Amino acid sequence: MRLAVLGAGAWGTALAIHAGRRHRVDLWARDAQQVQAMQAARCNARYLPEQTFSEGVSVHAEPLGPWLAEHDLIVIGTPMKGLRDMLGALSGWLDARTPVIWLCKGFEATPDHRGRMAHEVQADVAPQLAAGAFSGPSFAQEVARGLPSALVAASAHAAVREACVQAFHGDHLRVYASEDIVGVEVGGAVKNVLAIATGLCDGLQLGHNARAALITRGLAEITRLGVALGARGETFMGLSGLGDLVLTATGDLSRNRQVGLALARGLTLQQAVDALGHVAEGVYSARTVLERAQGLGVDMPITRAVVHLLDGRTTPQAALAELMGRDAKVEH
Numbered sequence: 001m002r003l004a005v006l007g008a009g010a011w012g013t014a015l016a017i018h019a020g021r022r023h024r025v026d027l028w029a030r031d032a033q034q035v036q037a038m039q040a041a042r043c044n045a046r047y048l049p050e051q052t053f054s055e056g057v058s059v060h061a062e063p064l065g066p067w068l069a070e071h072d073l074i075v076i077g078t079p080m081k082g083l084r085d086m087l088g089a090l091s092g093w094l095d096a097r098t099p100v101i102w103l104c105k106g107f108e109a110t111p112d113h114r115g116r117m118a119h120e121v122q123a124d125v126a127p128q129l130a131a132g133a134f135s136g137p138s139f140a141q142e143v144a145r146g147l148p149s150a151l152v153a154a155s156a157h158a159a160v161r162e163a164c165v166q167a168f169h170g171d172h173l174r175v176y177a178s179e180d181i182v183g184v185e186v187g188g189a190v191k192n193v194l195a196i197a198t199g200l201c202d203g204l205q206l207g208h209n210a211r212a213a214l215i216t217r218g219l220a221e222i223t224r225l226g227v228a229l230g231a232r233g234e235t236f237m238g239l240s241g242l243g244d245l246v247l248t249a250t251g252d253l254s255r256n257r258q259v260g261l262a263l264a265r266g267l268t269l270q271q272a273v274d275a276l277g278h279v280a281e282g283v284y285s286a287r288t289v290l291e292r293a294q295g296l297g298v299d300m301p302i303t304r305a306v307v308h309l310l311d312g313r314t315t316p317q318a319a320l321a322e323l324m325g326r327d328a329k330v331e332h
Contacts, residue, residue, distance in 0.1 A: 012077025080106035105188035115288030183235030192282030199260020
């Protein structure tokens with residue numbers, strides 16, 4: 001196979017390294033200087049400095065164009081806020097014959113406050129493409145190192161799911177297929193918001209009991225929203241639901257968890273984000289997730305507390321008091 005990975009962040013680079021052990025991979029970045037540095041060093045010093053590129057990886061900065069159609073799979077590695085522009089650019093060069101997947105996890109912030117999921121963005125700007133999401137519990141560093149991982153390829157198009165399996169399934173990475181793109185995208189987006197809450201919980205040293213309760217009730221929030229949007233409830237007990245939530249909420253490689261830990265230490269949101277040096281999708285998506293939920297009448301108290309915290313309308317201690325002060329309920 002020949003793959004194009006558009007975006008040389010940590011996750012796009014990690015998948016390029018993984019796929020490049022068996023396939024030809026063109027890793028593309030906008031920044032020509034970054035590309036020159038990666039070509040010279042055979043690594044991405046900015047995001048994965050300790051991982052050398054595999055033999056099949058080549059790096060490019062040439063403008064997007066007809067050369068994209070020469071590939072068997074296009075992988076979009078931009079953050080959520082860059083997805084619309086990237087899909088719009090691809091729509092001029094690709095048709096349904098070339099499968100496309102995106103790696104971003106979030107809801108798009110839009111002026112109408114509707115909070116679009118990635119497949120809804122695609123339907124807006126590039127409906128002719130056969131596309132889907134590639135998601136699940138995974139840290140870029142571990143995938144690049146070849147440590148065991150499992151991911152989900154979600155799409156309404158069998159060709160997209162099959163291309164993902166062919167490109168990435170192997171000895172160290174299992175790829176499962178799913179038709180429930182709504183469930184996979186909701187799980188991937190909302191777990192980032194809940195990881196901020198869990199980082200806050202751990203930063204305040206509230207204990208393992210509190211963490212377990214937060215993760216469990218967070219999964220309930222994800223499921224309520226997902227089902228309201230048309231997802232299958234069982235999806236949230238799989239890799240892109242429970243699996244991704246547990247990893248992102250408890251693993252110290254999680255950027256969103258690190259934001260919560262930093263807020264618990266008294267840092268401002270801007271200080272926390274600046275210290276990361278990477279995109280934390282939960283910060284970008286939290287408000288849009290809550291707006292979409294409110295529009296559907298779905299109650300998401302943990303997400304609401306995170307949004308209030310990010311907006312500076314509450315303190316970590318007050319957010320905790322708000323959650324613990326809720327009336328007793330029956331667990332469903």
